[in-house]
Amino acid sequence: MLTIGIVGTGGIARAHIDAYQRFGTECEIVALCDPAPGRAEALRAELGLEGARVYTDAAEMLATEQRLDLVSVATPPSTHAALSITALEAGVDVLVEKPMAPSLEECDAMIAAARDNGRLLSVVAQNRFRDDIATLKEVLDSGLAGPVTHAQVSSAWWRGTEYYDLWWRGTWESEGGGCTLNHAIHHLDMTLWMLGSPKAVTSVLTNAAHENAEVEDLSVSVLQYDRALAEVTASVVSHGEEQAIVVQGRHARVSQPWKVVAETANPAGFPNREGDAERVAAIEAVAAAHRPLTHTGHAGQIGDMLDAVRERRRPAVDGEDGRRAIELVTAIYEAGVERRTVDLPLSPDDPYYRTGTLVERAPHFFSKTASVGELPGAITVGAKA
Template sequence: MLRIGIIGTGGIAGSHIDGYLRFTQECEIVALSDVVPDKAASRRDEFGLAGARVYERAEDMLAAEDLNLVSITTPPATHAELTIAALRAGVDVLVEKPMAPSLEECDAMIAAAAAHARVLSVVAQNRFRNDMARLKAILESELVGPVSHAQFNSAWWRGIAYYDLAWRGTWASEGGGCTLNHAIHHLDLALWLLGTPRAVTAVLTNAAHENAEVEDLSVAVLQYERALAEVTSSVVHHGEEQAIVVHGRHARVSQPWKVVAEASMPNGFPAPGGDPERVAKIEALAAAHRPLEHVGHRGQIGDVLAAVRERCRPAVDGVHGRRAVELVTAIYAAGIERRTVDLPLAPDDPYYRTGTLVERAPHFFEKSTSVDELPGAIAVGSSADHAGRTS
């Protein structure tokens, strides 16, 4: 029986606890910690974890408990320090997105996992969704053809009060705005579905949140060998209509689900009716997808538990988490410096280092309110096709 600890018991911790409770034959949550007094105890009581002990310091929990795995669900600026402490204590780690605000911190986390022969996984729960698994399988077939253009719309909406929470809304504590903390889901999917781009251009702004330093809207163009991908990162979009649209040479597929395939007339214009045979083949491949046993956080937690038991690499490891942070970093560098940024980013690039964003990023506004707690639950949004819950 694997012994689980939870570090940080805010909103997203509930998804982790729920996930572990789906595998009660394999693991048990034995400890929870949170720096806010009584917060961990409240979570313990909420989920009926009667035997779990609570701590205010993660260091005390790591020292007192014989743990196999911890979930780290604290603010982004704390991820690296807590992850490295757990790895050095001989504990495997599942850390929430984003892995860390800087590539320097990501590399330190990866190095610690290697040095102590520990499992390190970074949350990317949308890879564990049936619609995304289906989309990936179709793109890996030859039915769509080489990708020409893709659109990733990370469209969320958050009210002004969202950034009143103490750790949100500053470059130092949150690490960034919607590009890092919301669109990282879609950016990870872009990497998973299309691979790493060669270069990035971007623009950033704060359109609607006067109580936050960070951006609430960015638009980036990812440059591949011959293809382009657009990524819109937002917390200003009413309706939260998220979408992934991929156009290949032979067909377009998208989520929410839609298939279109054009065919050419002799003069190059679209033929009436398109290519129904190709559409039928794509629909058949989609229909043949075998549903995943567990989805979202539950699916990733199941994968991580297996990796811990079998001492193997999880489906989403530290390298995958780093790649997503690298893409976010390139978007920030491009937007702040107003230039095209080539990938990969080298260790001597200023934006590789911890603290560069704090030094160079614009303060669109100054944070005006700072509270420890906000009332209400985390709302997933109005659409069933969202690319995942965020914090």
């Protein structure tokens, strides 16, 4: 029976706890930690976690709970690195919420702590554990669509201004960024997973509708590959939250929400009306052959992490995967702030590699005008694509 500690008992912690409880014969939550007095106790009582001890200091929890196998870090982004490193140096494996950390410097320190202490580090990327996304990945890996020529990725969310009233949201220092880092990180990770890393990035940032936040609420980026381009829109101003990943291959278009189109040309180069029905059927067959995942979302990733902890193997999403997503976000921010194309990979001597550069250089679109300890209502942890 693996023993689990949860650091941070805000909204996203519920997704972790629910996922761990799905594996009740394999693990037990024995500790909850939150610096806000009474918060961990309230969640323990609400969710019936009578066997979990409560702490307000993570270092104290790690020193006291010497039998911990795995810690979930579910705190604001600016705290991820320090808390993860503390746990790793205490000999505990770590699953840290997205985004991994606000800077590449912090990501590399986390990866080094895992390596130097022989521990496992995983970064939450729960959208990889979705049947629709796994199906799209399998179809692209089949090669039936041909080499990718163009992709359109829409990370479309909507948030009211109250969203940025929460104390840690809405500033470059505490949140690390706006929707590009904290919402589109999901779609950027999926893009990297399916298409690989781009060679260069250009981007534009703005705050279109949240006058109570320093950070961007909308960015539009172009990722440059060898012969392909990918457009990525990151938004919290999109009514309806119509998210999509559309991938154009040389031979066919595939997308989530699911759609397949394969054109063929007439003698003049225009599309034939009937298209390539045989290729469409072959792609649909690959999609139909997808074996549904036993667990999806956070539960899918936590199930894999529990297996990795027992087997001492690399988790499906490790620290390097989390770092790649942060590198892409960092390049988007650098391109948008400096108004130029940014080549990848980023080197340690790039100013944006370092912690604090965004705080110094990024535009403060507006001033944060409210700071509340907690917001009512549920959070949204995923959408259709």
